[in-house]
Amino acid sequence: xxxxxxxxxxxxxxxxxxxxxxxxxxxxxxxxxxxxxxxxxxxxxxxxxxxxxxxxxxxxxxxxxxxxxxxxxxxxxxxxxxxxxxxxxxxxxxxxxxxxxxxxxxxxxxxxxxxxxxxxxxxxxxxxxxxxxxxxxxxxxxxxxxxxxxxxxxxxxxxxxxxxxxxxxxxxxxxxxxxxxxxxxxxxxxxxxxxxxxxxxxxxxxxxxxxxxxxxxxxxxxxxxxxxxxxxxxxxxxxxxxxxxxxxxxxxxxxxxxxxxxxxxxxxxxxxxxxxxxxxxxxxxxxxxxxxxxxxxxxxxxxxxxxxxxxxxxxxxxx
Numbered sequence: 001x002x003x004x005x006x007x008x009x010x011x012x013x014x015x016x017x018x019x020x021x022x023x024x025x026x027x028x029x030x031x032x033x034x035x036x037x038x039x040x041x042x043x044x045x046x047x048x049x050x051x052x053x054x055x056x057x058x059x060x061x062x063x064x065x066x067x068x069x070x071x072x073x074x075x076x077x078x079x080x081x082x083x084x085x086x087x088x089x090x091x092x093x094x095x096x097x098x099x100x101x102x103x104x105x106x107x108x109x110x111x112x113x114x115x116x117x118x119x120x121x122x123x124x125x126x127x128x129x130x131x132x133x134x135x136x137x138x139x140x141x142x143x144x145x146x147x148x149x150x151x152x153x154x155x156x157x158x159x160x161x162x163x164x165x166x167x168x169x170x171x172x173x174x175x176x177x178x179x180x181x182x183x184x185x186x187x188x189x190x191x192x193x194x195x196x197x198x199x200x201x202x203x204x205x206x207x208x209x210x211x212x213x214x215x216x217x218x219x220x221x222x223x224x225x226x227x228x229x230x231x232x233x234x235x236x237x238x239x240x241x242x243x244x245x246x247x248x249x250x251x252x253x254x255x256x257x258x259x260x261x262x263x264x265x266x267x268x269x270x271x272x273x274x275x276x277x278x279x280x281x282x283x284x285x286x287x288x289x290x291x292x293x294x295x296x297x298x299x300x301x302x303x304x305x306x307x308x309x310x311x312x313x314x315x316x317x318x319x
């Protein structure tokens with residue numbers, strides 16, 4: 001009898017072995033049913049496993065117009081995760097990454113060294129917090145200025161550096177924007193060196209990731225400044241804002257930022273087990289939420305980064 005034809009359930013079956021054949025057919029039917037059921041369960045299990053394996057960390061601010069995020073393989077520039085990565089956002093103090101880029105460049109070119117005194121104007125001293133509390137007329141060693149920018153995110157120091165390198169902060173903003181274009185940061189415009197509110201100063205999460213990768217590649221001797229969690233100034237220990245450096249294994253930089261318009265921003269570099277990523281989170285509602293979301297992104301996407309030792313080629317135009 002052809003089991004697939006369904007004749008075993010037909011009342012028209014005839015012959016002396018009718019009951020015997022019907023029993024065999026019934027057992028075959030049950031076997032086939034259990035087999036199909038097993039396949040359904042297996043497929044469902046595989047589907048569930050795949051969903052869990054590719055689950056995307058969700059920010060509580062993901063529906064906010066301020067939110068954006070990106071995770072990039074620092075070895076080859078491959079994007080591992082992106083949400084609103086090319087949407088215009090306010091950089092806040094992530095701006096200081098570019099301020100430091102230009103300062104490091106001046107040091108590399110021999111125009112400035114770690115001991116070079118940076119003068120402080122009345123305008124620089126008047127900048128609102130976060131600040132170091134500089135006074136008009138004083139000078140600040142370049143090394144201390146770098147530490148203050150990387151950890152304290154001092155706005156008075158940022159303006160002093162801008163005036164020192166560019167003459168005026170406005171001109172320095174134009175220099176920053178020009179450098180951004182050389183690095184392939186097509187969605188970024190800088191108007192000041194600090195990231196203090198300016199409606200014309202915009203960037204994207206993708207551009208900040210490019211800047212973070214370029215800083216590490218171009219200035220390996222100076223990049224460790226971004227891993228500092230504190231520094232000493234006039235007998236006091238000044239602590240930084242970047243708690244991810246202390247809570248995420250392998251994190252070695254780079255910068256936090258916040259204004260009311262931007263929300264809580266963070267750019268982070270993490271290296272672990274031969275893999276390295278640069279990630280950016282923008283527009284979170286609190287520093288705690290920002291740090292937690294960054295940690296989730298790192299844990300989810302660092303394992304997907306290439307494991308080749310060293311950074312290799314990064315898809316950013318060289319300056």
